[in-house]
Amino acid sequence: MRIGDAAAAAGTTPRALRLYEQRGLLPPPDRSPAGQRRYGPDDVARVRVVRELLALGLTIEDVRACVDRLPLLDVETIRSRRAPEGVCVRASPVVSRRLAALDAEIARLTRQRDELAARSARPRHPETPSRATG
Structure with a gap:
């Protein structure tokens, strides 16, 4: 099938397929005699x-780190949390690193939120004119 049909079947766009190919998440597809990409069910x-x-x-880089194990997965296996050990979704260093990054980002955002809340709760001094926000 051509790129538009494959993208529609996968629930994405042709642009995403080209990006995944460029980033190494998809092997280069077969080409028609006219040079058009051809994709199969796999x-x-x-x-x-x-x-x-x-x-x-996960990020594209995270997925690329375990690209050799992608054929071991299918969407239902991922959703059911029955993925084999070490295949991008269970007990994988890739997942551990991503969880740590997410935890750090949550902590940063929580600190930012708390600071904003604290500043907005402070009473204004009568001699300080309020500033209009744009």
């Missing part, structure tokens, strides 16, 4: 797995 299944992993919060 390619569509792989794109679905990539999209599911990205939806879980």
